Amino acid sequence: MVKRDASHIAISLIATLFVEGGMLYASAQAQNGIYENTTTGTYGNNTASQCASGNWLTRTIIVPDTFLIADVNLGFQATHAWRTDTNLQLQSPAGTVVDLLTGNYSGSWNNYNVLFDDAAAIQVDTGAHQVDDPLTPNYVSVVRSEGGTLASFNGEQANGTWTLRICDVYGPADDGVFQRARLFFTAVPQAVLDPIKSNAIYDPAALGLYAVPGNDMIYTITVTNIGTGPADTDSIEIIDALPPEVTFYNGDIDDAGPETDPVAFSQAGAGLTFTYASDVAFSNAATKPANFAACTYTPVAGYDPAVTFICFNPKGAMASGTPNPNFSLSFRARID
Ligand SMILES: [Ca+2]
Ligand SMILES: [Ca+2]
């Protein structure tokens, strides 16, 4: 679900855009962040039971960005003379825990310098990975977990504190030294809707009219999808507060011009449909209606001073792409 309150934007639009569903939220740069911990530390002198009871070396990685996870890989590097003593767990901000290394002390190979990736051809410490890991470059051996799968984190929010728990289940002959770990994300494509509101004097005869009381204004809300994915079908709701110094005009927005309804719609690449009768509603409430369905006022013909909010719900799944798709909604109001 994505919700963006357009009142955060420094324009006069007091609108709420709702974009419901799986494809929204993260900024495109989020997946380019570097989320890594390089604070070394010794882990060891545990027995299996101590390890299970939580006697871990702990390292955390903070993800400051907000996005949903489509895929995550974990880079992990530790020095160890008998590396399969290592038990490694990763816990997400949501609390999901996955074992990457189970501590089965099955082989004496030195060091881990791995990238855990569910898509890797081989499991850690099997096949071609039954060799010492070199320590450069970082995370050079691409392997699958021998415990759970990283896909368990898919669909979760990446933002927050990730925790690594590391222990040596077979001591005290040898300990390990944690060197570094890094999270690599692919974000779920998301719609990010950017609204702008503008106004212009209504002057169809080009008389050079001024924005003074008695004349009409055309207000236009333009919404651009600057994100990487489409908005969910029918999910866009815009609730705009009419400026207090104007009165909504419930008539033909452009008189003799080609429009016929009180609201004009246009789009570029957005792939939406717009039907005035079903996709525009009104409110005479003092405070912002909670959603489009709560806009239940029927305005009278002509100028109606009772209208306080105008509500829009264009239909379809707003597309993403290059150039960024956009749509515009215009209505008319008289300056009091
Ligand atoms: Ca060894
Ligand atoms: Ca992966």
Ligand SMILES: [Ca+2]
């Ligand atoms: Ca050991």
Ligand SMILES: [Ca+2]
């Ligand atoms: Ca007209």
